[in-house]
Amino acid sequence: MAQRNLDDKPRKSSLPGVISRFPAAYAAGRLLLSIPTMLAIITLAFFLMRAAPGNPYSMERKLSPEVEANIRASLGLDKPLIEQYGDYLLNAVQGDLGPSMRNKDKSVSELIAEGLPVSLTIGACAMGLALAIGGGLGVVAALRQNSAADYSVMGLAMAGISIPTFVTGPILSLVFGVWLGWFAAGGLDLGRMSFYTIFLPVLTLALPQIAIVSRLMRASMIEVLRSNFVRTARAKGLSEARILWRHAAPAAALPLVSYIGPATAGLLTGSVVIERVFGLPGVGQYFIDGAINRDYPLVMGVVILYAGLIVAFNLIADIAYGILDPKVSYE
C-alpha cells in the first residue's frame, strides 16, 4: 500500500480529471482498513510491553508489601491482564491515554502534548529539506547522467544512507555547534525553537532522507526524460528549461509522493536518536524512557501516536498519488 509505485499490482487505466478522481470509496475502504491495523499494533505493543520482565514500580528500594499492593491497585495492575487490555482499549478510544506511571505529576496526554510540537516541527522541517535538496540533486544527477556531477551526487547519496545518524549528529554538533559556534550544540532556548537551535538536528535527520529522495528522483527523472511526452514536447520546439521545469520535473516527482509514507516512518524513528544526541524534548525520547522504565501507558501512547501518523501519511500519500497519476486505479 505504501509503495504504490512498485509494479506489484496490476493497474488499469482510467479517465483523467482531478476532482472527479477523488476515490471516495477507496479512501473509505482504506480508512476502514486502518482500524484493524491500529488494533493489531495496539494489541501487539500492549502484550509485548507486559511480557517484559520488571514492572513500573520496581526500583532500588523495596517497598513494603502493603504499599506495593496499593500501587498495583491504583495503577489497575492487579486485574487480570485481559481485563486491563479491555480497559485500556476502551479508554484509548475515548482519547484517554491514562496516567504516566513514572511521571507522577503528568498524564500521558499531557506529556505528548508537550513533546509533539517539537518532534513535529523538526520532522516537518527535515521532510521539507529532504524533498527540496534531495529532489534538486536528483534532477541534476539525472540531467548529467554518468557525468562527474552524477557520480558525486550518487556517491553522496550512498554515504547518506550508509552513515548512521548517531555518528553524523555528534560530529555536526561538535563542528558547527562547538568549534564554529554557528548553531546551538544542543537543547532548545527555554522551549523556543529557532533556526539557531533546530537547524543541526533537522539537518542530521534529513541527511539519510536527502539521500533516498535524490536517488528516487534521479531514477524517476531518467525515465521521464526518455518518455514520449518529453520527446513530443521537444518536437514541438519548447525550450529545454520549460520542458524540464513544467513537464519533466513534476512528472518525475510523482514517486516522491508515495515515498511520503515510508519517509514519515523514517523521520519518526530517526527522531529518537536526534532527541537524545541534541537533548531535545520530543516524543521519541519518551518512548525509550518509557520502555526502560516499564511505563506501560507512556509507551502505548507513543506507539499509538506514531503508528497513527504513519498510517495517516501512508493513506494520504496513496490517495494523492492516485489523484495525481492517471495510470493508477483503485480496485
Place this chain on the structure above:
Amino acid sequence: MNVTAPDLGGSRAMSRAAEEGRSLWDDARARLMRNKAAVTSVWLLGGLVIIAVFGPMVWPHNYDAIYRDRVAISPTFENFHILGTDMLGRDLAVRLMVGLRVSLAVGVIATCVSLVIGVAWGATAGYLGGRVDQIMMRIVDVIYAMPFIFFVILLTVVFGQNIFLIFLAIGAVEWLTMARIVRGQTLTLRQREFVEAARASGVPPVKIVTRHIVPNLLGPVAVYVTLTLPVVILAESFLSFLGLGVNEPLTSLGLLISEGRENMSKLWLLLAPALTMVSALLALNFIGDGLRDAIDPRDR
C-alpha cells in the same frame, strides 16, 4: 533510521529481467563486471568478510585480553596495536574484527530469516492468488504500518538483550517488502508458458512453486538481500547506540562506534569502526545497485 530497506525501483527492473528469461544473465554478468564501483565493492566486501572470519584467529591479540599498562594508546606498531587500544586496554584491531564479524553475522541471520519468510509468504500468495492472496497481502499491509524500530526495542526489552534472538526478531519483521516483491513476480510468472505447461501435465503446486517459480525469483531476491543487509546492520548499531545491543566482552560495529563517540578526543576509537562500517555498508549498497542496474540496464 529506516528499518525497511528503501526499494528504489528494484522490483520493476527485476520483473523485466525475469520476463525476458535466463538469456539475460550473461549480459547481466557482463554489465556488472563493467560497473567499476560494484566490482570494487565486491572485492572490498570479500576482503572484509575474510578479515572478519579469519582475522581474530590469526591476530596476536585476543579480543577480551586487557593490557593494564596500555590503555587507550594511539595506533602504533609497538606490540602490534596497529589501531591502538580501547579505554580498557584491549587491542582495537582485533575488537574491530570481532565487531565486524558480529555485525555481519547478525545481518546475515536477520536477512536469512526475512528471506525465508518473505519468499514463502510472497510465493504462496502470488501463486494461489484470489482470496488467499487478498488476505495475505492485507496482513502485510497491516504490519507495514507498524513503527518497526519501536517494536524492535520492545522485543529487546522482552528478550533480555540476547542479541541473536533479537535478530531473529528483526528478520521476522523485515520480510514485508520481500513478500511484496516475490508476490508480484510470482503473479507474472505463473501466467508464463512453462508454468502453464507444468500445471497442465499435473505437477503438484508445491513442486511448481519450488521448481519453477522460486528459481526465477533469484534476481530480484538477490538485489533485495544485498539492500537488506545494510539496513539490518544499521538497526543493530542503532540498538547498540541506545545501550540495548550486544553484550560485553563481545562487541559489534555499532557498539564500537558508540564507545568511540564517547571519546571524541581519541579519534581513532571512533574513526576505525565508523570507517569500517561505512565502507561495509557502501560496498553492500553499491553491489545492490550494481546488481539491479546489471539486470535492468535502462537506468544507466
Place this chain on the structure above:
Amino acid sequence: MRFASALKIGLAAAIASFAAACGGGDPVADNVLHRGITANPDTVDPHKAEGTWERYVINDMFVGLFADDANANPVPTVAESWSVSEDGLTWTFNLRPFFWSDGEPVTAYDFEFAMRRLMDPTTTGVSYASLLYVVKNAQAVNGGQLSVEELGAKAIDAETFELTLEYPAPYLPELLKHYVAHPVPAHAVREFGDAWTRPENLVVNGPYKLAQWRTGDFLRSVKNPTFYDAENVCFDEIVYYPYSDQDAVIRLAQTGKIDTNNDFPGRRYEELKEILPGWARLHEFLATNYIVFNTRSAPFNDERVRIALSMTLDRQFITEEVMQGSQTPAYAFVPPGIANYENAPQASWKDAPLDERFQMARNLLEEAGYGPDNPLTFEYTFMSTGESPKFAPVVQSNWKDIAEWVDVSIRRVETRVLYNQLQEGDFQVSNAAWAADYNDAQNYLYLLQSTTGPMNYGGFDNPQYDALLEASNLERDMETRAGLLRQAETMILEAGAIAPLSVRASRNLVNPNLTGYEDNIEDVHPSRFICRAG
C-alpha cells in the same frame, strides 16, 4: 503542472514552518542560574521523589526542620530550637515564624500532615518512607497494621512539633534535612489532591518556586519572596535542564548555555581540564560501588570463595584507568569521610601486592575444593546503566586470571530488572552500589542485617553481626557507638560478605565564576547559596 504547484506549495510550507520556528525569543533574564540535573524528574512532590536529580529541584522549593547549608551540614531552618528527652526517644521542636509562598504560616500541623501522608500506605507513589522508619510505629503504619494517628509524629500546638522514635538516633538532624521529612502545605494538598504540584497550584516554603516545567526540556523556578532568608538569595531564577547525554552537556557548557551540571563522564576528566578549565570538580562522596555475592547457596556460601574473588579485583586499574581517577579504590563498605566514624576498618589483604593476592586467592579456592577437576563456574550480572558496563569486562578478566579453572561469564541486565532480581535473591554475583541516604555508617551496615529483608541482597546472615548493630542502635554515646559499628564492619570484611570495589567521587561541572557551590561529601548544592562573582 498541478504537480509543479504542489511542489511549490510544499516547499513554501516547509520554508514557512522553518521560518515560523525561526522567530527568535525574548532575551532571557540576566540573573539566572542554569543547572544541569542529569535526568528528568518524575515528580516534584517531596514524598514521591526518589532520584538524586529530583533533590536539586525539590530542596530549592522546600525546607524542613533542618536543611542543608552550602557544605551539607544540617542547619535548623523551620525549627528554631529543640530539646531531646533523657532517653533520647522524644524530640520536641519549636518552630520559628515561617510562611508558605501563598502567605499562610508553616505550622506543626503541616509537619504532622506531611509525616502521616508519607507513611500512609494508601498514598500512592511514595518510595522513600522507609528512610524515616526510625519514627515510632512508622513501619507498622506504612505496613497497614496501625492507623496514621498512632504515628510518633505529633503537633502539640501550631508552633510545637514532637517526634517520638523507635530507638535513640543521634543522627536525626541528618535525616530531617532529607526532602522526605520536609513539610507539605496541608491546605494546598487537601484542596488540589495529586494536582497540588502543578505550577499553578504549587505552594512552597523554600527559596524558589517552580513556575514552568516542560518535560525533557527544562524546569524553571523563580525566587519566592516570602522565604525567610530571601534577601540573601542571589539568583532571581533557576533553570534546571534534565539532559541525560553527558557529552551533549559538555558541549552546552562549552557554548555557555549551562552553568553547572551534577555529573560529567569520568573518562573525560583529563580532557575537561583543557576544554573547560576550572569547571570539572571531583570530591569525596558517600557512595560505594561493590560486588555482592549470593551467600544463600554454593559456591558463595563459602567465605573462602568470596574473599578470593574480592581480593583479586584490580581496583587500582578500574579506578585509575577505567574511571580516569574519578573514583578511588575501596577496601571497606562504609566510604571514608562519613560522620562519627574515624579509624574505619579495612580489608586485611589491602596492602598485599596484587600478584601476591592472586596467589592467596588461588590457595583459598583450592582449599575450598576447586581445581582443574572441579572448576569454579558462575555468572556475574551487571547493571546496564552508568559505569557498571565499563568495568564489567575488567572484573571478568581479573577473575579468569586467578586460574584456568575459574570460568566466569558476564551478563548485562537492565538496571531496573537487576534491582528486582537482587531483591529476590535471584543472582549469583552482581554489581551493586549504595549512596548514603544520610551521613551515618549505620546507613551502610544495616544493609547486611538479616532483618533487613529484600535490601540485604546477598542474604548475609550472622547473628553476632545483627546483635552488634542492635546494640549500636541503642547506644547514645557516639564514641562507643562508633566502636560497635567498627566491630560490625570488621566482621563483614573478614567474612567477605560483599566485595567493596570503589568509592565514587562526586563529579560536578561548575562555571568558575560562581561562588557558594561548595564541594561536599553528600554532593548537595542548594541554589540559594550560589552567586555569580563579579
